[in-house]
Amino acid sequence: MSIQQTLKKKIDEKRQGEILSPAKKKHLSKKMYIESYGCQMNFSDSEIVASILEKEGFSPTSDITKADLVFVNTCSIREKAENTVRKRLEFYNSIKKKKNQKMIVGVLGCMAERLKNKLLEQEKLVDIVIGPDAYRDLPKLVKEAEDGKKAVNVFLSLEETYADINPVRLNGNGVTAFVSITRGCDNMCTFCVVPYTRGRERSRDPKSIIQECQQLLKQGYKEVTLLGQNVDSYLWYGGGAKKDFIKASITAKESSVNFAQLLEKIAEINPELRVRFSTSNPQDMSLEVIQAIKKHPNICKYIHLPVQSGSSKILKLMNRGYNREQYLKLIDNIKKEIPECAISMDIITGFCNETQEDHKATLSLMDYVQYDYGYMFKYSERPNTIAQKKLTDNISEETKQKRLEEIIKKQSQHSLINMKKKIGKKYEVLVEGVSKRSSTHFYGRTTHNATVIFEKENVKIGEYVMVEILDCTSATLIGKIANNG
Numbered sequence: 001m002s003i004q005q006t007l008k009k010k011i012d013e014k015r016q017g018e019i020l021s022p023a024k025k026k027h028l029s030k031k032m033y034i035e036s037y038g039c040q041m042n043f044s045d046s047e048i049v050a051s052i053l054e055k056e057g058f059s060p061t062s063d064i065t066k067a068d069l070v071f072v073n074t075c076s077i078r079e080k081a082e083n084t085v086r087k088r089l090e091f092y093n094s095i096k097k098k099k100n101q102k103m104i105v106g107v108l109g110c111m112a113e114r115l116k117n118k119l120l121e122q123e124k125l126v127d128i129v130i131g132p133d134a135y136r137d138l139p140k141l142v143k144e145a146e147d148g149k150k151a152v153n154v155f156l157s158l159e160e161t162y163a164d165i166n167p168v169r170l171n172g173n174g175v176t177a178f179v180s181i182t183r184g185c186d187n188m189c190t191f192c193v194v195p196y197t198r199g200r201e202r203s204r205d206p207k208s209i210i211q212e213c214q215q216l217l218k219q220g221y222k223e224v225t226l227l228g229q230n231v232d233s234y235l236w237y238g239g240g241a242k243k244d245f246i247k248a249s250i251t252a253k254e255s256s257v258n259f260a261q262l263l264e265k266i267a268e269i270n271p272e273l274r275v276r277f278s279t280s281n282p283q284d285m286s287l288e289v290i291q292a293i294k295k296h297p298n299i300c301k302y303i304h305l306p307v308q309s310g311s312s313k314i315l316k317l318m319n320r321g322y323n324r325e326q327y328l329k330l331i332d333n334i335k336k337e338i339p340e341c342a343i344s345m346d347i348i349t350g351f352c353n354e355t356q357e358d359h360k361a362t363l364s365l366m367d368y369v370q371y372d373y374g375y376m377f378k379y380s381e382r383p384n385t386i387a388q389k390k391l392t393d394n395i396s397e398e399t400k401q402k403r404l405e406e407i408i409k410k411q412s413q414h415s416l417i418n419m420k421k422k423i424g425k426k427y428e429v430l431v432e433g434v435s436k437r438s439s440t441h442f443y444g445r446t447t448h449n450a451t452v453i454f455e456k457e458n459v460k461i462g463e464y465v466m467v468e469i470l471d472c473t474s475a476t477l478i479g480k481i482a483n484n485g
Ligand code: 5AD
Pocket: 077, 078, 191, 192, 193, 306, 308, 346, 347, 348, 377, 378, 379, 380, 381, 382
């Protein structure tokens, strides 16, 4: 067992010892199985859920057939994501029937919030339905479900940030961890279901964020990713919804903390702790944030900056709050201040009224930016969004698919060009684990979020190592440990 694993075991044992009240020990032998879909935020939320349930005496299992409690943390962002979850729920139910009739199945997250008790009553797929702001209520709901009652809580909060909950790191590598800093979103992009499923935007107390990062460092973690639907909009003024900042006292306003300030505070914890963040929003990203990234070597030189479309007409229909020129100006500013900064995007293709000309504008924007990575999607109309109510999903599936293929092709060309530029150079890589393809190789990432595979030699997981890049694909760098740094 490595020092890191021993340390983790000790911490886990200490935690178990501290938190189990006699009443809660009755669940001691019970197992929970949690599966997460969708964004990083969901994976982070599942760690909060695991922490709440661990205090009730449930311990995680990776074997679903042994689970007393099965939770699926769900995503509603596209119809396809919801269909995948439905299939999983059907699968859980078949296991329940065949292997363990007492098994409780619960749905967490965005689908729970969107469909509410429909999943429970009409579709009869689950025993518990619980929205993203109601996880503190889990002990009560589990009890209700155990007693055969319908257990639902989809209340959305203006304050909840789970600031005091110490997440249980599920399936982690012991090196990198997610730390959530904001919840909800106020942006109201017309295509997006998130403001409805995750509620109003609120920020978490910086003290608790810093404490969590310090604790992770003590446990041997070397990288934190600060999470939020729109991290640039982070604003702490003592708690509460961002929309209510305007009503805050002058003292609260004067002592408020914005994202650039938070980022600097976290970077200053320790130069050995890398800091990443996601997702940035072009309409809220400030020059102050760019300066903070530039100033601190341990803030990773990588920005995920979804553009969604290269056409100002479409951006307006999407209510993105910026046009093509403003987005490109932001890109120019980033490249001017941090020339080597990697940039990635999200693009939606085939949004309502998108013409061939709009699509060409997206392709030309991609040519200008030359993104390092990209996440590209066909528009999927979501019930009750502004786009669904006010616009028509009038681009055929065929055209959506054709346009998607074109942008994917372009992106893989750009990714390859950017990766090839790294051949022959040396980069500092944080060693994250053993390569899935070869047990004699490690994988890790550069500051630019590029994955590097290299022979193990005598380095250890969790160490920083200089790696010389020898070759690449459009997704991975292949290198060898450089002898003299
Ligand atoms: N259809 C397709 N893609 C969507 N996204 C959000 N909503 C939709 C939708 N209705 C994409 C956006 C966002 C990413 C997380 O998911 O590109 O940035």
